[in-house]
Amino acid sequence: MAERADDRLVRLLGIVAYLDGAGPVPVEELAQRFGVTPARIREDIDALWVSGTPGYMPDDLIDFDAFSLENGMVTLTQSRGLTRPLRLGTREAVALVAALRAMRSTPAVQAAPGRADVVDSALAKLTAATGEAASAVDVRLGGDEDAAALGALTRALSAGRRVRLRYVDAADVVSVRDVDPWRLLTQDRATYLVAWCHRAGGRRTFRVDRMLSVQVLDVAVGRVPPERVDVDPVVQVVSDAGESAPVAVLRLASPARWVAEEVPVEQVTDLADGSFEVRLRVTNPAWLRRLVLTNAPDVLGVWPPQVAAEVVEAASAALSAYGEA
Amino acid sequence: MSAGSESGPATRPDERLLNLVIALVNTSAAMTKQQVRANVHGYGAAASTDAFERMFERDKDTLRALGVPIVTVEGSGHSDEVGYRIDNEAYALGPVDLTPAELGVVALAAQLWSDKLLRTDMSRAMTKLAAAGAGDAAEDVVAGLTPRVRAAGDAYGPLLEAISERRVVTFRYRAASTGQVRARRVEPWRIAARGGGWYVVGHDLDRDAVRVFRLSRIDGRVRVGPHPDAYRIPADVDVDAALGARVGAERTARLAAAPERATALRARAVSAPEPDAGPPVPAGRDLVVVPFRTLTPLADEIAGHGAAVVVLEPADLRSEVLRRLRAAAALPRTTEEDPDGRTR
Numbered sequence: 001m002a003e004r005a006d007d008r009l010v011r012l013l014g015i016v017a018y019l020d021g022a023g024p025v026p027v028e029e030l031a032q033r034f035g036v037t038p039a040r041i042r043e044d045i046d047a048l049w050v051s052g053t054p055g056y057m058p059d060d061l062i063d064f065d066a067f068s069l070e071n072g073m074v075t076l077t078q079s080r081g082l083t084r085p086l087r088l089g090t091r092e093a094v095a096l097v098a099a100l101r102a103m104r105s106t107p108a109v110q111a112a113p114g115r116a117d118v119v120d121s122a123l124a125k126l127t128a129a130t131g132e133a134a135s136a137v138d139v140r141l142g143g144d145e146d147a148a149a150l151g152a153l154t155r156a157l158s159a160g161r162r163v164r165l166r167y168v169d170a171a172d173v174v175s176v177r178d179v180d181p182w183r184l185l186t187q188d189r190a191t192y193l194v195a196w197c198h199r200a201g202g203r204r205t206f207r208v209d210r211m212l213s214v215q216v217l218d219v220a221v222g223r224v225p226p227e228r229v230d231v232d233p234v235v236q237v238v239s240d241a242g243e244s245a246p247v248a249v250l251r252l253a254s255p256a257r258w259v260a261e262e263v264p265v266e267q268v269t270d271l272a273d274g275s276f277e278v279r280l281r282v283t284n285p286a287w288l289r290r291l292v293l294t295n296a297p298d299v300l301g302v303w304p305p306q307v308a309a310e311v312v313e314a315a316s317a318a319l320s321a322y323g324e325a
Numbered sequence: 326m327s328a329g330s331e332s333g334p335a336t337r338p339d340e341r342l343l344n345l346v347i348a349l350v351n352t353s354a355a356m357t358k359q360q361v362r363a364n365v366h367g368y369g370a371a372a373s374t375d376a377f378e379r380m381f382e383r384d385k386d387t388l389r390a391l392g393v394p395i396v397t398v399e400g401s402g403h404s405d406e407v408g409y410r411i412d413n414e415a416y417a418l419g420p421v422d423l424t425p426a427e428l429g430v431v432a433l434a435a436q437l438w439s440d441k442l443l444r445t446d447m448s449r450a451m452t453k454l455a456a457a458g459a460g461d462a463a464e465d466v467v468a469g470l471t472p473r474v475r476a477a478g479d480a481y482g483p484l485l486e487a488i489s490e491r492r493v494v495t496f497r498y499r500a501a502s503t504g505q506v507r508a509r510r511v512e513p514w515r516i517a518a519r520g521g522g523w524y525v526v527g528h529d530l531d532r533d534a535v536r537v538f539r540l541s542r543i544d545g546r547v548r549v550g551p552h553p554d555a556y557r558i559p560a561d562v563d564v565d566a567a568l569g570a571r572v573g574a575e576r577t578a579r580l581a582a583a584p585e586r587a588t589a590l591r592a593r594a595v596s597a598p599e600p601d602a603g604p605p606v607p608a609g610r611d612l613v614v615v616p617f618r619t620l621t622p623l624a625d626e627i628a629g630h631g632a633a634v635v636v637l638e639p640a641d642l643r644s645e646v647l648r649r650l651r652a653a654a655a656l657p658r659t660t661e662e663d664p665d666g667r668t669r
Contacts, residue, residue, distance in 0.1 A: 005338040014456030054364035081350045084417035085457040089392035095446035099434035122427035129419040136488045139518040157469035168588040187473040189520035294625040296653035315653030317632040
């Protein structure tokens with residue numbers, strides 16, 4: 001996909017401002033700094049080389065040392081006044097400051113005072129540089145996780161230690177597992193631990209608010225995470241248990257639209273009356289029953305039928321516990 | 326060579342914008358539109374005066390959105406025409422001087438957004454910090470952490486623009502209770518994300534009251550009004566107060582749990598201040614007192630436990646759980662055939 005003009009402009013201006021202060025810089029280092037390929041940097045330099053003030057005579061143009069570029073070094077010799085880095089636009093400042101404030105609110109940061117201090121000082125410096133417009137967006141993350149569990153997990157993560165979890169799963173079954181922690185993911189209202197589970201012999205995702213206790217063991221982690229841990233907790237909750245899973249279809253009323261947005265569904269079909277159907281693969285029947293039960297006011301239909309029957313049975317038993325027949 | 330007589334392929338928009346910035350940074354006083362058209366590389370290619378005007382207006386908007394401070398200068402000397410220049414004082418990013426650990430935090434924060442628009446804004450901010458000479462990031466302080474926020478959707482862009490410029494917005498909104506869609510006129514104050522949902526808090530002009538709207542229930546486009554500075558945003562917008570019942574002060578729920586069940590709830594339990602107060606605990610069940618702030622997730626969790634947990638108090642939690650259970654007990658009967666007509 002072609003790069004947006006405004007994204008490239010910001011980098012072109014940034015390259016000149018950076019080089020003006022930094023002196024000669026290798027192409028590779030510049031590429032790394034701006035997060036693009038060395039080939040892209042060379043295209044950028046070609047574009048800068050023919051840009052300048054009206055007239056566009058040789059003395060009017062941004063200039064680089066051609067000889068040093070042949071040797072892979074970028075040496076700016078004329079900046080045409082673009083010596084200072086451009087300030088942040090309102091939207092950029094909002095995205096940056098709101099992200100830091102959101103991080104500040106995550107239980108994993110709250111649980112570690114050293115971390116919170118670093119986020120605070122970064123926020124203070126950036127807010128000073130961006131101004132107050134940045135308060136337009138206000139994001140809080142995480143729920144009511146136990147600070148002791150989070151503290152233990154963050155300690156284990158920094159020290160590379162195995163942990164022993166007492167964990168209760170969605171089906172209300174308690175287990176004790178030794179796991180090698182990989183990442184602590186805060187998404188929306190919950191925090192998840194992505195880890196290698198030695199009991200299951202595979203990667204598993206655990207909700208922190210379902211951990212009954214966390215014990216940091218005096219054992220170094222054995223399994224290190226792959227280069228990039230792809231973390232989507234909902235995907236994990238649904239698919240951790242296996243590859244080939246049975247299909248279920250839910251027909252939902254419009255207010256349950258979030259299911260289509262937030263659960264990894266295979267297919268969404270919008271129906272004429274504003275309701276819609278989602279088709280999903282479910283390895284964990286307890287998870288599906290819970291999804292249907294908790295969203296029942298907006299559920300118009302469930303396939304396969306035995307799932308609906310199980311939910312009806314569970315709900316009827318619950319209602320009689322409330323004294324309703 | 327005059328820019329007006331150039332031939333060959335049209336200049337790329339990013340390179341035209343770059344030349345406009347360089348021209349307006351270096352101009353001694355200001356440049357009029359005519360001077361831009363005649364002299365700045367890339368504008369001579371405009372086919373007509375109208376085409377040039379549109380191109381120039383769009384470019385000015387683009388640059389201002391990126392933070393480039395373009396100022397207008399009223400006609401001076403022999404010309405009555407408005408001129409343009411870049412305010413060199415306002416142009417530069419102030420010194421930021423982040424430590425490696427702070428940069429590590431910022432780099433992690435850059436991965437927070439799932440939203441395309443927010444990701445774009447964020448990556449431009451990171452490019453500018455890189456240009457300002459930020460050093461290497463040290464990530465050990467935040468090792469192993471991944472914060473993530475779900476996408477806000479299409480309403481985010483126009484709402485942020487409206488808040489930044491204090492413009493009234495109109496949109497169609499689906500009420501949660503009735504499912505009815507009604508047009509709303511709102512002075513937006515804050516965009517907020519809490520517990521997986523995105524909201525806008527503002528002053529509802531038709532109801533003359535503070536209201537919260539969930540972005541996912543906005544039906545269609547958000548239209549931004551024509552007048553900037555149409556209202557003032559109160560200095561102390563309390564998003565959590567506005568969200569009211571959704572995210573509130575800490576309360577406690579009194580639950581009656583079957584023995585050995587609802588272990589996750591039991592793990593969060595606190596000791597009951599007055600064990601004998603309130604409704605009695607049914608025989609054969611344990612009293613479990615759980616603190617909570619948000620009603621919906623707790624109601625979901627408790628309903629998910631079915632008969633294993635009964636809510637004694639508070640009444641609003643009890644009725645939310647009962648609402649789910651009654652609907653679940655009355656689920657429509659389905660046949661073996663799935664909606665696509667395939668039988669399994």
